[in-house]
Amino acid sequence: MNLILLGAPGAGKGTQAEILCTKLGIPTISTGNILRAAVKDGTEMGLKAKSYMDAGALVPDEVIIGILKERLAQPDCAKGFILDGVPRTIAQAEAIEKMGIQIDKVLELSVSDQTIIDRMSGRRVCEKCGASYHIQSKRSKVEGVCDACGGKLVIRKDDEPATVLDRLTAYHKQTEPLVDFYRTRGKLAVIPFCASIEGTTAEVMKALEA
Secondary structure (H helix, E strand, O other), X not given: OEEEEEOOOOOOHHHHHHHHXXXXXXXXXXXXXXXXXXXXXXXXXXXXXXHHHHOOOOOOHHHHHHHHHHHHOOHHHOOOEEEEOOOOOHHHHHHHHXXXXXXXXXXXXXXXXXXXXXXXXOEEEEOOOOOEEEOOOEOOOEOOEOOOOOOEEEOOHHHOHHHHHHHHHHXXXXXXXXXXXXXXXXXXXXXXXXXXXXXXXXXXXXXXXO
16 A cells, blocks of 8 residues: 655654554655665765755755655565655655556645644653653653653754744645645545544544545
């Protein structure tokens, strides 16, 4: 099964992708990870991407899609894959279609902006080991201190309210049009908001069986 996960930053795509990866036995492919891996491995597309990154420029769509193509050709994708964070734009979605990549279902995790702002502003990360916590749903035993290594828990710049608002604005402008793009193709399943991870997973599984 070839899946795409859509949703605003902080909607829970990474968490659900991890769960689906285990349940379905197919890999999760996120843009950030495949970009870093391609650069590290020195693939043809990886070297192209590096030249843009070194110059502080955005990696263009054709390079992102080229890296995606390299990754999808690997044997672990033979039974399917989960795309998280790609496509980000209509242009990328069209490029994926042109490459002949068949997408079976697109799952949109529907979460309100306010819920995302509340959720992300509560995130805390250990500055030493990178372990993540949340002041409501996943507290550390001692406030502000990492359970694993005793490091200090901090708010990442990405999770500061002003940054979250900027990321949400970019999502609504660039990525949200993909919802209609896939709806018109009969591929879209909207996953309603659930307060718990388990509730969301149950809705996802229901959509996949439909």
